[in-house]
Amino acid sequence: MAMSLKKIGAIAVGGAMVATALASGVSAEVTVIGEVSKDIFVKDGQPNCYVVVGANAPSTMDVVSAADVAAAIGSLCYKESTVDTGKACLDVHVCSKSDDELIYDHGTLLTEPTIFITASDSDYADDLVSNLGVLDVNDMKDLQNIPMYNAQVSSEYALVSKILEDLGNPTLSITFNINERTITNAKLNINQDNINGNELLNDIKLALGEDEYNKFIDAILSKDPTKSDIVVNIVDNGDGTYTVTIDLQKVIEKLKTVMDTRISLGSMGTMLKIDDIDPSDWYDIDDDAGEVLAVIVKPDPNDPESYVIDKKDALYMSLAYLDGESNPLLTRCIDKGMVIPFLGSSWTVGKVDADDDYILLGKCVYSDVMQEGTVYDLGNGYQVKVSNILQDIPQNVAKVKVEILKNGQVVKSEFKEAPFTLYYKEGDIAVVVHKAWQNIPQQTGFAELKILTNCKELDLGKEYVPDWKIYAVVMDNNKLVLSKDIKTGDCVVGIALRYEGDKLDGLENGDELSFPEDYAVFKFDDEDKKDRLYVYYSMDTTKSICLKPGQEQPILNADIKLNEIEANAIKPCPVSTPIAKLDTEISLDAADKNLVLIGGPVANKLTKELVDMGKISLDNDSPATIAVIPGAANGHDVVVVAGGDRYKTREAAKYLIEKLAELE
Template sequence: MKSVLKKIGCILFGSTLLSTSFMAVYALEKYGNVNDFLDDDLVKNGNPDVYIVVGENSAALDVTSANQISAKIGTLTYSEIVIEEESTVEYQIIGKSESINLLDGTDKLDSTGTEKSWILVTAADDSYSNYFNNDEGNSFSYSGFSEADQTKSLGEFGYLLELDDMDPENHFESDDDATEIIFTRIIDSNKNVNSQTFDIGKDMVYASIIYPNQVSAFKLSKELKEGYEIPFLGDRYRIVKIDENEGIIYLGTPSYDGTIEQNEYISLGEYQVVLGEILESEDKYSVQISVLRNGKIIKEHTEILSSDKSFSFIAGGIGVTVHDVWLNSAADTGYADITICKSILELELGEEYIDDWEVRTVNNNGGTIDFLKTYEDSAVGIALVYTGSDVERIKDGDKLEIADYVKLVFDDEDDLDKMIAQYKAERTVTTGSTGGTVITQSGKVPEVILDIEIELDEADKNLILIGGPVANKLTEELQNDGKINIDNESPATAILVEGAANGNDVLVVAGGDRYSTESAVLSIINLI
């Protein structure tokens, strides 16, 4: 017996799927011990003990309803382990870059009668920041920055986060890297030797940039992809979804990353993600995923995949990325590599993420780094660009906040010939379990089958029949035997016929038309 048959799959992929959140639930007429059946007979020994049956020629709404009930029953099959102990560790992360004296040397920042400016750059590893140093002779320039006389590397800033592998689960067979980088342009404000006062315009940028893992050169030639792991303000995130049309990049922290079989689901606290059947036709794959929140379907997403075999979407407070799908050798069971992320961050390009810091993409445009408000294929990173008022008359003891993350600190060390600039930062990190953490395991959803695939006198499980006698031949058989009575005028109805399927119970969920049938289904879902 096939689960979620190709006939059902084809109807699903061609129809508009309706979420329960948009449908009203009307009064349900119940006959027999419906509530007891829903409470006690849907799951046995942690596995579904019921088939969901729809008619071969059912309307798309009946098929959708069958999948909704199947997904809801599946939520009853997972187990939970609660960690009661409390075990946490707090530690400080403290870091500082190299320092530079803005008033030292023949090329010092301030010069009599001449306004000069430097870009100070630091990164998690000095190989990245040194690449931008003018002394290295590299050709990168910075569109959006006012023209600067020189770029000065402040070397390694260990506080910033570097990832040695953007692909920890090997979805892309890549070991490329990512790093955080800070750019700040400082301007001589007085044009006098040893003035010790400086200005900073709107030329401060925090960036998270990806790049190929090449020892010989730092090249900005990688492009952002859904599924990459990148740093952002000191934490690791996956790129969950890139919405180019809306100009939004979604980041999240992975809660599940692995392979699941069709009709299985993963439960993450209040959310459950169900993988429907994977169908193959002419080298294309159709896959349907349902997302539930506390047992109610909030999104059903269907995608037809070609050679790239990947897609992502956001549902409520989670993000789902399907990296790859395939069928087994018998072509009767589908599998998917899937990542589910929580703690979603929505980065809208051109909008403030924090006060005075606007989200942009980092783009490598032929050697010029652009910080754009739109998404282009040349995007190699994510940036926060300062858009506040110019910062003027910087002097000894001043500290500039960079994206509420690090500080650029100025110190003259009580010497008129010095003005030391240095990036510094510190924060407290807590690791471990604080108790009460719920760990959920994957479960199974009931099979959804067609009425032509099963006989009442051969059933080995309980049955839920979707649709009246016109739509479902098993419902028609029960009607002809006088065990139920449903006609075109029937409201939303649920009838339990005990022992009618080879000794197993049968629940008929139907109405006088497809809409009253759907209303009956939604009522049943609320009772499960």
């Protein structure tokens, strides 16, 4: 029965082909005649032979052996070149430390729950301390024990202190309106430069806390000064305004207590800050994003010389905010395609999914315009294709069909109006389509998009790592709220990880709390000083980054750019001409390369010619044989792989494949 290589699959060799059906070891003895050397099969990284199988071979086993030998030879093929493309993967290691704070000095200094904050920007850390009311009291459980509400301290209670110093008087009268229990239009009843009554009331609100502030309002509305311990006198002016005399000394004492329970430890210079979260100008903004760490420390009620970090009392946040601003109230809602930090690395936002409550992050490998019909190769068999774009001119909208392919087969596709995100979870690939259009004649379409790989789906409310849960940070009524149930229209300004493990008590010198992925630690350290204890944040971490030539990415607050790659390298070389042939396609007299003949004289006519010429002796009783016959094919060498039957031929082929592997 005649066989065709096309019918059984063309036997071609490429860098990606792997030999199949290889046995480990050969059970029968194999007779080897001559020297089996690498240059018979491969020369200068290219195939130097043809593998020849009989067109009329009585068994397909010879064809399988030919395919396996061809693939094994292919694995030896390479070419040496100077590499100037590809990518380089680097490990970046950093060490850093925040400011420290003394909490024990021959006796307890820290007597109230105190929050310690550091950030990638010292101004942001300081302003977050001054404006910590933006954190919802339910987000860090013990914040309700610290009177922090939505009010900004005027340079750490400097305003009320200045008034008191200038007046030399512990009381002050202020006139204002009250509308639905909210004070507005406050005016000081004395002439003071650079002092605003509303700013003063913000300080008062912060100093009192929510409960006492409500008592303050009740005292005014009922005209009963005894309901608030800071009110001296109340006068209803009869025109909707009130003049209230306030004991500023008490306000200062309360405000100082508040300020002493929240402390900025400045910045850690290695925490990541993104200076432009919209590098592709999709949203025409130039805003920033940075990282924040916060831990609440409390005295241990069971040990006056140790401390406690309770469940929900440690927080990591990645926040987006307006360009150049450090006020945490001036945040920016994140959206598809923006770049934000997450645990020291820069990530591109794939989507914020309000239906399934997750935030998708990925590493951007392509950010540009793709023409309709073009394909981007991601490697590992994956490709992204913009297959079709249709534009409705009257409606000025364009629909885009984007496909993700694996080994040429579509595994995920979407055909809809931009913007949208196509996410293939099984391959950790996402395509973020920003917009699409057609050229003027409507002949060609274009899509502006980003392709993300190594995607991670942050499931809100679920553990990211043991003891740390992931949340969206939502700006809601001027407060940063941690949410595991986001809704369409929510202003998600960042991502948070909150400690939700067991209470850590008895904390003393040498103890620490590690943030996820060992990104940073919060330490208790005596710094080799007797009867003293300090707290601070430190970082000793390594992050990996892969870059293509010309690409630049921030990592651990350093911008890493790969200018070029220059190296000598060996890489697999695809073979364009098949090295497998039928014995009807080649002759001994016309061969232009060495020949590897698979099969004995019955299966392969070229082997029979050699037997008839007396170059080799083979019959039905021959063992598995590999014979090298120099110059037998038009001056080129011949390797015969054969035996007395098809099984012996198969054993000889397996043995040759093992020998080829040893030659790599």
